[in-house]
Amino acid sequence: MIDLLYDPNAWAAFLALVTLEIVLGIDNLIFISIVAAKVPVEQQDFTRKLGIGLALVLRLIMLAGIAWIVGLTAPVFDLGITGPPGDHGEPTFETAFSWRDLILIAGGLFLTWKAVKEIRHKLDPEEPANGVSSAATSTMAAAIVQIVILDLVFSIDSILTAVGMTDELPIMVAAVLLAVTMMLLASGPVMRFVQNNPSVVMLALAFLLMIGMVLIADGFGRHVPKGYIYSAMAFAALVEGLNLMARRRRLRRQG
Helix, strand or coil: CHHHHCCHHHHHHHHHHHHHHHHHHHHHHHHHHHHHCCCCHHHHHHHHHHHHHHHHHHHHHHHHCHHHHHHCCCEEEEEEEECCECCCCCECCEEEEEHHHHHHHHHHHHHHHHHHHHHHHHHCCCCCCCCCCCCCCCCHHHHHHHHHHHHHHHHHHHHHHHHHHCCCHHHHHHHHHHHHHHHHHHHHHHHHHHHHCHHHHHHHHHHHHHHHHHHHHHHCCCCCCHHHHHHHHHHHHHHHHHHHHHHHHHHHHHC
């Protein structure tokens, strides 16, 4: 352990892993922010913090079972079907599924269903019978169940990334602790920003829909480079940021 503190390679691996864990955690943070915003106002902070705390616990538990996590990539059954070759000679899809593949497909389907359901609600909100609208459309228990399901999916992806970058367990643990701590610090401002800007909610739901489809594709053996995904998200966020700036300037001129 002491030797790692004086090893430049260990520090380089730590910084690279923290960066990747934070980037991978953005998806998790967006989902937690949207789900937490659906519960009563007085329970939102607790739901948000509990969701991120559960993400940390799941990651640490999985780090303790590294051998088991690595074993999740071994095929458990094969239907013996492959798609036609793609541009690089690889099959367009595979039917040799590991537990990781099955978890990614299930998580992707759940995330896609959740995003489509929320988008539909935003486009055609249902009016309460008494005519009084309420921001709380979910119980805390339901929100926690949804967060735990997606925490599991994102945690597996996060830990497999950590295993692929370093063999040192202390580096993995320290990187996960720092990344989740930064998620916790950023979660409050992110949730308030999402709540105060309705158009951002739709953009975030579109991100979740895209991530859900990517998880399903990954489960079927079609890996989409993360750089493409996050570049598209960054560009869309930049465009939305410009729209927000333009909207605020118009309101300022009108006022």
